[in-house]
Amino acid sequence: MSTWDARRQGEAGQQSRPPDMAAKFRNLCRSSPWKWQSLRFEYVDRPAPAPATPHTADSGAENPDPENTVRAWLRRPGALRLESAAGAVLHSTTGINDSKDGFYVSSTRKSWLLPPQLVTPVYDDGGLVRRRPEAAYGEPCFGNGRFAAALDPVELAGNAPVPIEFPNTNAVELGPITAVDHQGRPALEAVVTPNAAYRPADPLAPLCGPGRNLIRIDVGTGVCVLSRSLENESAAPGHWLRILGVDEYMLDDLFLAESMNLTDVRRHISWDISRGV
Secondary structure (H helix, E strand, O other), rough: OOOOOOHHHHOOOOOOOOHHHHHHHHHHHHHHHHHHOOEEEEEOOOOOOOOOOOOOOOOOOOOOHHHEEEEEEOOOOOEEEEEEEOOOEEEEOOOOOOOOOOOHHHHHHHHOOOOOOOOOOEEEOOOOOOEEEOOOOOOOOOOHHHHHHHHOOOHHOOOOOOOOOOOOOEEEEEEEEEEEEEEEEEEEEEEEEEEOOOOOOOOOOOOOOOEEEEEEOOOOOOOEEEEEOOOOOOOOOOOEEEEEOOOOOOOHHHHHHOOOOOOOOOOOOOOOOOOOO
């Protein structure tokens, strides 16, 4: 977000303008590629349970399956490490420093696209992304496409706003939007219903199932931290995610199958000096 001047928030007239919560929610769903570079989190590929009693707040959204929780370290672009709850390594990126040969670069147009961090989107007055440019989007995937879609939930909003004269062309229809707390972090929560224009990144693992769905988007990162169907919770898809660290320093050693024995420069290195007799 370095290209957006935060001082604009103080310009005359902007503070008094009431926020459009629907636009803010959708713009937040578009903003993930420009909000963070590395993320440490826990992930469960099943929805968090509904409150035990009606009208009971579930803003904390407890972990639905602690034993099958996946611990993840992700560094853009493409570096991912996954561990089980017991600490066993499930996945570790290899070849993160491999270069593409001349045949690959010349054969496809997509290979010439820049990472999203190197291109400038159109921001709204609050510093969220209103319109995404063409770029080499994509997050590391594990298990199914919902894992990657949660990290960049643009499928809930589309790359840009739809014309106001065409109703029901948004990817999803938004119900009331509320600010909640999710595992100690602020989030926006809404009940959403997919339209015919909804195009999930992975049709077999969408963030939204048919009918009404509960969606939470982390305010600080733009990551979808919870999805849960309100129609058929036992059969519908869903996920739960807890963010533990944002933009932490991560060595290449963390993502390689074999250690490169690199030195972690954050740690103090002691030097033993022998004294002559």
